[in-house]
Amino acid sequence: MTTTTHAPPKGKLFEPKLLIGVAVVGVLLLFSLFTGVYDIFGAQDGGEMFAITRIPRTIALVLAGAAMAMSGLVMQLLTQNRFVEPTTTGTTEWAGLGLLAVMIANPGASILVKMCGAVVAAFIGTFIFFLFLRSVSLKASLTVPIVGIMLGAVVGAISTFVALQTDMLQSLGIWFAGSFTSVLRGQYEVLWIVALVGVAVFLVADRFTVAGLGEEVATNVGLNYNQVMLLGTGLIAIATGIVTVVVGNLPFLGLIVPNIVSMFRGDDLRGNLPWVCLLGIAIVTVCDLVGRTIIMPFEVPVSLILGVVGAVVFIGLLLKQRRRA
Structure with missing residues (x-):
């Protein structure tokens, strides 16, 4: 694995530029609230539809965008590799397999039960990936995501085969479509759990940052490296599993955002976390707005x-x- 062993610079957590970022994201979210085919101003039930569809969708954009961007940041730090995130390590595919297993075992399962199945499967998949990295010394940074994509492809193939045998292939395709179209009031509330995951990441950010310097360095400063890795795996699995159940697959988001932020702010997790969340929300919102308007009235x-x-x-x-090499 390619490592970054220099001490991360300490950036200010709150600064004037962050307020500008919050304002820009706020404007994007306002566009999200008032973009759509349904006439919420002219229709008789416009206000009700606004509360049922637009507000939940916008909240889901915020929570899902922040959660996946944050998961990518933590995963890149723990693996010491800038090319990994939940969709390049098989975590999303494992979450989908867990969701499929729950649907087969209990077709009428509640969204909470589906979420638990996806989270458990995502945790198992992420844990297997981390164990593989620890047992095999990979020197090329690109090899790590390639291995993760291969593992994810195998899991995805198993899911497809099982779905085909159980006549659930169409449902599997819908789950992995990654769309906010079906986000409605009463169906998205479990996403609020990822906000608690974000708080947990912020509280243990310094430990993740030290763990990102490598097991030897972390152990020398008195950090329980294995415990931190297990905690990071659990938080990533929870965020990925919940987003997969409610929204679906959001590819490359956890790859794009942390790399852009680290270009300007270095590798301090605690200082970068607000920026990562904001940029994750902004990118998902912009992509969703493009998807809603490019072939309107379709999405x-x-x-x-x-x-x-x-x-x-x-x-x-x-x-x-490659240019650096």
């Missing part, structure tokens, strides 16, 4: 827009690393 899944943007950024990062 393009946000995962499609994110996939295109993420692929371009991923290629750019590869070329940048």
